[in-house]
Each structure stands twice: as C-alpha cells, then as structure tokens.
Amino acid sequence: MPEVPIYTRSQLALRNGQDKPEIWVCYKGLIYDVSESRLWKNGKHYEHWAGQDLTEELKDAPHSASVFSKFEVVGRMYSTD
Numbered sequence: 287m288p289e290v291p292i293y294t295r296s297q298l299a300l301r302n303g304q305d306k307p308e309i310w311v312c313y314k315g316l317i318y319d320v321s322e323s324r325l326w327k328n329g330k331h332y333e334h335w336a337g338q339d340l341t342e343e344l345k346d347a348p349h350s351a352s353v354f355s356k357f358e359v360v361g362r363m364y365s366t367d
C-alpha cells in the first residue's frame with residue numbers, strides 16, 4: 287500500500303468537481319487525482335461522476351484501468367474490512 291492519507295466516502299464525495307476544486311476518483315481502494323484531466327471537467331466523465339468509487343463501473347468502460355497510470359494516487363479509502 288502506498289503511504290498516502292486515508293479518506294472516508296464522505297470526504298471523497300466532496301471531491302466530485304462541484305463542491306471542492308479537487309476532482310478525485312476511487313478505483314480498487316486507491317484514490318486518483320484527475321483534476322488536470324479535460325475528460326473529467328467539472329467532475330463528469332461521460333455518464334459518470336467523480337467523488338466516488340467507480341471500480342464496478344470500469345467494467346463497462348471502453349478502456350482498461352491503464353487510463354489511471356498517469357494520475358497520482360492521493361489517498362486510499364477508509365475500510366472496515
């Protein structure tokens with residue numbers, strides 16, 4: 287696990303491109319900062335919104351998780367598992 291801060295779902299939800307300047311997306315427990323992406327402008331990417339865990343949704347995307355490779359991991363999700 288990378289040495290990054292842990293965030294709750296509600297903290298992630300504020301990084302949806304509407305409430306705070308940061309635009310974050312969670313995939314497989316890791317939170318990526320996609321603020322610089324033109325494809326995530328205002329937090330929206332096709333029919334998806336940032337500020338949440340989109341692990342399941344990626345299965346229906348026309349691309350793999352390799353799209354995350356150029357983005358920084360800024361945190362990971364709090365989990366009670």
Ligand code: HEM
Pocket residue numbers: 311312313320322323324325326331332333334340341343344346347348349353354
């Ligand atoms: C209807 C579903 C989706 C469509 C049509 C879609 C479409 C696209 C397209 C066309 C690109 C451009 C680059 C490429 O194809 O490799 C892209 C990039 C990307 N997508 Fe998706 N996507 C979808 C769902 C998702 C989901 C669910 C996630 C997150 C789990 C995601 C995360 C990303 C990221 C991080 C990029 C890279 C953005 C960049 O390089 O600026 N996408 N997507």
